[in-house]
Amino acid sequence: MLEVIIAIFILLSLIVYALMGGADFGGGMWDLLAFGPRAKRQREAIADAIAPIWEANHVWLILVIVLLFTGFPGAFAAMMTALNIPMTAMLLGIVLRGSAFMFRKYDLKDDAVHRRWSSVFGVASFFTPFFQGITLGALTTGHIRVEQGHVLTGFMAGWLTPFALACGLFALGLFAFLAATYLTVDTKDEPKLQEDFRLRSLWSGLALAPVALVVFVTSKRGAPEMYHGLTRWWAPVLLAWTSLFAVAALVALWRRRFAVARLAAIGQVTLILVGWGLAQYPNLVTPDVTVTKAAAPEFTLRLLVIALGFGAILLLPSLAYLFYIFKGRERG
């Protein structure tokens, strides 16, 4: 029971990371792809939206990692061994992205210098979530086999399959869509800029549909257990709601109801990850490492749940305050 609570907390952190940090990655992508007469303003709007909150946003990933290695140490060891290569690639992306963003802010206000950091920031914003999607996908393929703590299938299993690669692409598209949708709300004082992001959001939202289809089709062979999971009773309900949110987001964008679009996009991303979690359960690394088998001793789990409770009491109001200051209360 306790291990399931920890697993739910991990999934929740992952969802918040996707909603917050994912949108930051998306912002980086739009930074790199900025074009048109307002390219400079687009970049500035993205930087303003990200700057005060991005450190906090990216702590969610650290939370996922520490909860994983405290609550499920065996699973963590297996994942880090089997997926050493994509994880290392992702780390490199995180380092370059985080530092380039700060360097750009504090380096010379010279255009050439600015563009150089922008490129590093932008490229790493593509690179990192792509490998995150691949990693998450690889865990469900069933290609990674683990016996008594030893990874049997080497270092290439799972993450180079069409399914995992499709997951990588899907993560890219999802984050780009999420970021553009948030930015329509952030730029409501500048209608032309808002229109730029509205179009980007609509296009990326539409482009997401065929990628989602590819993920679904490749999952039949690429991630059979998850595919079966998606045929259980709750799956049609979840799928229907996810599609509903996706369509609602696009319609709201079309009709310029930006606040509604943002909510719908949040719902969409949340349900996608909830669906992934449900389909994956009880596996952490399909099929050999499960929530029960990899769980830490009960005393550790109990302490961890208590710590999470206190942590939430401490952190959530602080986080709400941060967002209230920079996102809620408007622009002095």
Place this chain on the structure above:
Amino acid sequence: MNDFLFARSQMAMSLAFHIVFAALGIGMPLLMAIAEGMYLRTKQPVYLYLCQRWAKGTAILFAVGAVSGTVLSFELGLLWPKFMEHAGAVIGMPFSLEGFAFFTEAIFLGVYLYGWKRVPPLIHWLSGVLVVVSGILSGIFVVTANAWMNSPTGFKVIEGHFVDVDPIAAMLNRASFHEVVHMTLAAFVATGYLVAAVHAFFLLHDRTNFFHRAALGIALCVACVCTPLQILSGDLSARAVARLQPAKLAAMEAHYQTEAKAPLLIGGIPNDQTMTTAYALGIPRGLSLLIAHDPNAKVVGLEEFPRDQWPNVQIVHWSFDVMVGSGVVMLVLTVCVDWLWLKRRRLPDNTWLLRGLLAAGPLGFLAIETGWVVTEMGRQPWIIYGVMRTHEAVTPMPGLVVPFVTFTVVYIFLAGVVVALLRRLFLETASGAPDQPAGAAHA
């Protein structure tokens, strides 16, 4: 070099890089909070300007520290999966708590750096105080985990499995207290002296500059309060290590033979074959006196331990001497500062003192780096002291030279950029700062 050595090198390099940013991430917010507090009290705009300047530097340092810290949390598993598989349940707890502390720090640093115009002054200052507190807590939790590796408790090993796991006992292991105190003070001392050196440099050219005098005053306050405490905590640490890890202590002191009235050896060339240390400066009975506070006490030497349980004596001994030497120089400077201050009742600005402070700027960080070499290399060949050897924990992944070289190149590049950016910030600061005290308050 084999994969095992590349794994160790990558971990060492990542830690050596991160610790600089971690220590500044603990020390700088304290300086900022003091400066802003002074501003709120005195309404002198110079303090506000100072605080905002320091905040800019801190933002850069914090960003690099955050990413290099993220790298470490992954590297624990990427390089040492067998360690994490067994130790995760025992010692994951402080890492989780550190996660929360770091989260708090990130949130309030966001408020602090970007909220100058969005929150009232007092709330802004309190955010800064929360950054200081959560930064200290982050450091404490992480060091606790390291202390456990040196003095593991809170579990039993039965047939290769860790059972009867008690994460609280693990956190409260016998090395935690002295390691935590020593590292926290080290962060303040190192930051204080580094910042003091920067402003001493400017004061050497412009002795009356009000801005740099204010900055030097705050930095010296922190450095000179913490340095004597750090020497005391060093004594506490050394005696604890003698009790908990006698092999490490013997390596630190290049002390091969168990003997009473043991001399303290400074420098020299330790030789494992002959079990002697040539050319060392020996202080009769010094080691016995330091370790047991008794000039006749018996001190255990390396000869008591099997050869395959010795750390690298040369590296550990020299690193230890460099750390202690740096500490002594900083203590001498502290004494000079205090004496000059007591004599004249104002900020000491004697040319030789400023030159000394400038030269001593990097010593705090030199001491931190060499101190961690002592802790980590001195623990070898164990990753969990007496329980698991480091080579048993390493990943089966081949080709570890690739990530080692890649991350080393990236980190060298990052270090270069950070230094260049901070240098530019300093030079901008030098021009444009208020260099006279203001008569009236204005924001």
